[in-house]
Amino acid sequence: MDIDFIERLIELAKKSGIAGLEYEANGETVRITLGDEETTGSAQRVAHVETKVAGHADEPPPPALHRLTSGMAGTFYRSPAPGAEPYVKPGDTIEEGQVLGLIEAMKMLTPIEADRAGRIQSIMVEDGAPVVRGMLLFEIGD
Incomplete structure (x- = not known):
């Protein structure tokens, strides 16, 4: 997934007022969790984004990060x-x-x-x- 698509997902989540969302397509998962003024100390909503790409059985496991x-x-x-x-x-x-x-x-x-x-x-x-x-x-x- 490209960064523009992820940024659009973040904006959609912020506008809708939801706490977060998860989107999966073609073995890739993006999880967006939003914080608000209670958790960040500001009036701005902040997004935390996690991405995950599913591996194939014939690929070596990714190195530990x-x-x-x-x-x-x-x-x-x-x-x-x-x-x-x-x-x-x-x-x-x-x-x-x-x-x-x-x-x-x-x-x-x-x-x-x-x-x-x-x-x-x-x-x-x-x-x-x-x-x-x-x-x-x-x-x-x-």
Whole structure:
């Protein structure tokens, strides 16, 4: 599924006022869960998106991914300043303790550090997007 389709699903869920939805097609599943002001601390509804692709019996199982989640609510930034290069991109090799992004809360920037070495498989949050505690930020592989 492409990101435009997923974004349309998020907008549909937000407009309808539902708490979330799950969509499955061609072995791919997208689960969207929405939070509101009670869970995020803001008047904005925030979407958490999970995607899953069903594997085929003749394919090897996917490598185990480490999931790095947010330890706080705020605004996620991929780079140290507007227009600057992001800290990391999918495919980058990282070291434990390396800064992967920032979360701004109450006008303070908190670095998001890698809790293990590996390779960035995916970045699950867009630059400038609101995040909540426990929200998936990065998937890190070996």
